[in-house]
Amino acid sequence: MKVHVVSKNRYIGIVSESADPQSFKFVYSDDVSSDDYILGLHQKENISNYLFPIFDDLIPENKDKLDAIKASHSIKNTIGILLHLDNIHGSFEFYRDVKDIPQLNNQGIIQFNDVKFEILGDYAYPEILDDYNLVELPENNYSTSENTTLGLSGYQEKHAVLKDDINHVVTYAGKTQSEYFIKPFNIDFSNYNKAKMRFNTYKKHYYPYLLINEHIFMSLAKDFGFDVPYNGLIKDPNYNEYHLIVKRFDRYRTTYKFDHHTVNSFLGNIATDKYHTTVTDIIKGIQEKISSDDMLVLFKFIVFSIIISHGDLHAKNLSLIYCSNEFSDKKMRLAPMYDVLTTNIYHSSQNRNDIGIKVNNKLSNIRSSDLLYIAEIMNINNITAKKIIDDFCNKFLSSFEAHINKLPDKIKTLRIKASDYKDITLSGRYAQYLNNRKAYIEKYLVEKPAEKNIF
Ligand SMILES: Nc1ncnc2c1ncn2[C@@H]1O[C@H](COP(=O)(O)OP(=O)(O)OP(=O)(O)O)[C@@H](O)[C@H]1O
Numbered sequence: 001m002k003v004h005v006v007s008k009n010r011y012i013g014i015v016s017e018s019a020d021p022q023s024f025k026f027v028y029s030d031d032v033s034s035d036d037y038i039l040g041l042h043q044k045e046n047i048s049n050y051l052f053p054i055f056d057d058l059i060p061e062n063k064d065k066l067d068a069i070k071a072s073h074s075i076k077n078t079i080g081i082l083l084h085l086d087n088i089h090g091s092f093e094f095y096r097d098v099k100d101i102p103q104l105n106n107q108g109i110i111q112f113n114d115v116k117f118e119i120l121g122d123y124a125y126p127e128i129l130d131d132y133n134l135v136e137l138p139e140n141n142y143s144t145s146e147n148t149t150l151g152l153s154g155y156q157e158k159h160a161v162l163k164d165d166i167n168h169v170v171t172y173a174g175k176t177q178s179e180y181f182i183k184p185f186n187i188d189f190s191n192y193n194k195a196k197m198r199f200n201t202y203k204k205h206y207y208p209y210l211l212i213n214e215h216i217f218m219s220l221a222k223d224f225g226f227d228v229p230y231n232g233l234i235k236d237p238n239y240n241e242y243h244l245i246v247k248r249f250d251r252y253r254t255t256y257k258f259d260h261h262t263v264n265s266f267l268g269n270i271a272t273d274k275y276h277t278t279v280t281d282i283i284k285g286i287q288e289k290i291s292s293d294d295m296l297v298l299f300k301f302i303v304f305s306i307i308i309s310h311g312d313l314h315a316k317n318l319s320l321i322y323c324s325n326e327f328s329d330k331k332m333r334l335a336p337m338y339d340v341l342t343t344n345i346y347h348s349s350q351n352r353n354d355i356g357i358k359v360n361n362k363l364s365n366i367r368s369s370d371l372l373y374i375a376e377i378m379n380i381n382n383i384t385a386k387k388i389i390d391d392f393c394n395k396f397l398s399s400f401e402a403h404i405n406k407l408p409d410k411i412k413t414l415r416i417k418a419s420d421y422k423d424i425t426l427s428g429r430y431a432q433y434l435n436n437r438k439a440y441i442e443k444y445l446v447e448k449p450a451e452k453n454i455f
């Protein structure tokens with residue numbers, strides 16, 4: 001099978017797949033100069049026995065969803081999926097036939113930094129779209145849907161949506177180009193459909209109000225000074241659960257598109273490697289590519305993640321984005337932050353981890369000395385690094401309670417199962433979480449002032 005590839009409004013070549021043994025080939029079109037070859041495809045003709053990471057990065061990771069798409073379109077191979085993605089990651093477009101490719105026009109060149117604030121959009125936390133109607137979101141049980149395949153990968157379901165701020169409507173976009181997507185709540189992870197089950201049976205897959213968690217921590221990251229795209233909660237019309245609407249950081253006024261790569265694909269890895277890379281691998285792999293200012297931001301984000309216990313921080317939850325939409329531009333910067341949450345409030349195995357990838361060989365009980373070790377690899381001086389750790393710990397401890405209190409009562413009083421016989425409010429769960437983080441910070445991250453020896 002062959003698929004024609006368009007990137008940044010230019011036809012760049014053909015990706016093909018053959019079976020027995022499975023292999024993939026990408027061949028550039030003759031008019032693409034070798035200076036313009038894209039990440040991981042360095043030859044005119046490239047061959048691999050797995051799908052090139054740059055394309056693998058676009059494919060949904062949930063196997064049930066993949067199987068549903070394959071079944072509904074009778075797809076028997078891997079690259080056939082590319083033809084059924086809409087609103088794809090960055091500027092990629094895929095066509096079955098050259099004659100299907102529309103007229104490709106050159107677009108104006110835009111520097112990401114010049115339009116960053118407009119792209120990200122602003123909001124005041126908590127952003128809850130109570131007066132918006134949510135229409136035509138694909139039904140189903142929200143965990144699998146053949147209806148739409150947004151070309152942004154990741155495990156969770158996602159749908160492209162249009163946000164109409166005049167009529168206060170959020171509508172499923174399907175194939176229409178859009179600047180927003182929704183991460184819908186997953187009914188299998190929520191309070192629903194659990195009536196006859198014992199808590200012990202489902203607790204490891206129980207992530208109630210996951211998108212509220214994401215809104216809380218995306219917004220906390222914004223307060224800590226990180227670039228974070230607009231995101232807001234919208235209640236499901238049928239369930240007492242919330243979806244998260246997120247603004248795309250790779251779209252400017254819908255039509256201008258910025259390419260980006262997850263750190264995972266940048267390092268040449270495919271989705272299944274995402275938890276196996278280490279923080280040191282990431283630093284060494286991207287050090288040449290990003291500025292020292294961005295490296296400092298990355299250090300701050302790792303410190304922030306460990307403080308909040310972001311057990312799902314893996315190599316697909318960090319990205320690099322090109323500095324402009326120009327075809328030949330190879331300069332990159334750290335992309336805005338996304339998928340920021342704590343796993344510490346759940347019962348999954350990740351709840352014991354403070355990060356999803358190893359820091360100095362550890363996933364938990366990470367000490368300030370481990371963070372100073374990675375600061376050194378990042379060429380960040382010890383005093384600066386220590387001050388960041390101290391400032392962030394203090395800021396988190398002094399602001400988190402108020403951050404939760406800003407949520408409206410109807411969210412704070414949502415109830416989470418704690419055992420077969422007990423449940424707890426959402427705000428109660430975050431209060432327990434704060435105590436736990438406080439103990440962790442005092443034990444591992446903040447240096448106690450040295451005892452004064454008077455003798
Ligand atoms: N605001 C955004 N704009 C553009 N691309 C985004 C944005 N947020 C996320 N992405 C891209 O979409 C991918 C999936 O997003 P995200 O990590 O939020 O989904 P997820 O399904 O929750 O992931 P996971 O598999 O880690 O649970 C990211 O790896 C990133 O490449």
Ligand SMILES: [Mg+2]
Nearest residue numbers: 154316317339
């Ligand atoms: Mg993710």
